[in-house]
Amino acid sequence: MGLRDPRRLSRRQFGLLGTQVAGATVAILLGIPIVGFILSPLFRRQPVAEATVGDISNVPDRQPTKFVVQFPAGDWTSAKVNAAVYVVRTGSDLKIFSNTCTHMQCPVHWDASLNEFLCPCHGGLYDMDGRNVGGPPPKPLPQYVHRLDGTTLYVENRFTESL
Ligand code: FES
Structure with a gap:
């Protein structure tokens, strides 16, 4: 053994x-x-969804105007998603901006006395064309892909450039 x-x-x-x-x-x-x-x-890939902004015939020239839109529920969320958008008409040019700051995603608002978008969190500034012109924001405001049908404006849940 x-x-x-x-x-x-x-x-x-x-x-x-x-x-x-x-x-x-x-x-x-x-x-x-x-x-x-x-x-x-x-x-x-998130499916493209469209939201109605509404009739923009009364949006004045060179005066960013805020609208709240509601995107439909999708694969990624069971709830509808509200988003604030700014419509900026400059002559025949139309730009639709997100109100989300590119620094840390605080909501910006149009400040008529400054003639700029102001982010209250850290003082970020954007001009009427959405360019980041002051403070910490590293990029311009995102612009929504949009479609105009007569005077009714629609936006998609995607931007013209990736963030
Ligand atoms: S979050 Fe807008 S400046 Fe910081």
Whole structure:
């Protein structure tokens, strides 16, 4: 009767190891679909949705005018999403800005006395064309993709440039 090799597995240890390997395999196979389900919204492109801004025939020239729009619920949220937009008409040119500051996403507002958009959080300033002209904002205000049907304006839930 010789000494047993300590590196060899006993029958019991071998059976236990087999059970653990089988359990891990089942867990991985069950886990892949769940992880995929959880992470898939991150990789799925958000479907384009359109919201009605309304009749803009009374928006004065060179006076940014605020509207609140409601985007429909989508794959990414079960609730409707409200967003404030600024309509800026300059002659025949039309720009629709988000009111979300590009610094830390505070809501900006048009300050007629400054003739600029002002972010109250850190004093960020944007001119009427949405250019960041003062304070910490690193980029211009985002502009919505829009469509005009007569005098009724619509915006999509996407911007003309990626942020
Ligand atoms: S969040 Fe607007 S300036 Fe900081």
